[in-house]
Amino acid sequence: MRMMAMPATERQPAASDEVLASEARDGSLAAFTELLDRYDRRLLRFLMHRTRSISDAEDALQETCLKAWRNIHLYTPRWRFCTWLFTIAARVAIDMRRRNGTVRIQQLYDDQADPAAASAQAEAAPDNGLWTLARRLLPDEHYAALWLYYGEDMSVREISAVLGRSSAWVKVSLYRSRRALERAMSAEAEAGAAGPPPVGGGAAC
Template sequence: MASQDREPGRYELRDPDVRLMLQVRDDDAAAFEELMLRYQHRVLRVLEHLAPNRSEAEDLTQEVFLRVFRARKSYTPDSKFSTWLFTIVHRVASNARRNQARRRESQLPATPSGQVAHGGMEQLVQATTGSMPSRVMAKVEMREIVRAALTHLNPRQRMAVLLNKFEGMSYADIAETMGVSVSAVKSLLSRARVTLKDVLEPYLAQGRRPRSENGSGPWSPL
């Protein structure tokens, strides 16, 4: 199976997005736009859970597509297009996290309001649900709780979860995207799912809001 996957032209035949990317390599602007339309929301969806806010996630998404465009001449169809693309997403997110950590080191300690923005789940939920009808409020509250639960994962676990859950990637594809072994992915996902279960269990069982994870924002170090 693995040897079949490495066959030259294999992905070109099987993956229409690989064919589009090959057109981009030949400076076809329409093909690039088509690829963007197909993938931008998927990339943004992943980066939204890795970046501190939507605006930062949008900037990173644009950075991803700029990199895709810059790398077009050296593109070779050695894997599925989505695997190649999310490898870039992973690198962009990792770089951004490192830069953020460097900036944080050179700045004063975070203000209490900053901590609330990242980890104060209850304040966050109250702020978003204060003036809404109860059913809508419950839905919004649940989303915020799930979103906040993801911040309990370290960035590598979160990346593995997002690729597995949202992109439906196999362990092998996640391993290729993140540049780790399949057994490492298995371990990352197992720990992540156990953490999610532990954090969300009180909410599932009794409707209680889980404890907040102060100081563990999306860019929290590994």
């Protein structure tokens, strides 16, 4: 008897964030866990630049996840799930900074001295030199807007919702940040083209 060839099984496409969020809203912890698996590293990266401390960022990440689960029934597909989640994260970071006052300098030193914290910070930080330059040049909120636009592919409207700023503010922030980076990169390129200063360049006696 000739065996009938079985058709190759097609891999099921992964459920969208919004589908999983709807399932989580109906009480599915598994769906919510899958969403967190997709976003935990990205949230940590975002929160690190909103709190300036790896330990604070990790605490804020846990608080964000708890608040998202407790309020998942309020989620509406009117917004992309990532926009809703990052909005919660941004508000958690603001609350944390208000509670802590200014950045705790000693905590920063402790984190840098802790190899595990340093490793986590390096893992979560963008590996592009341009982002390192942006982190050095830009105020926190402007860096966050730039990261959400290019790193998270959010629209101006979505960034406006996450940061609680107007769309006009986001557009101006993105423009000014790009200009600041262009000027800094041009200055670095000119400095590199000039070459290192001469060593022992005094006149011969």
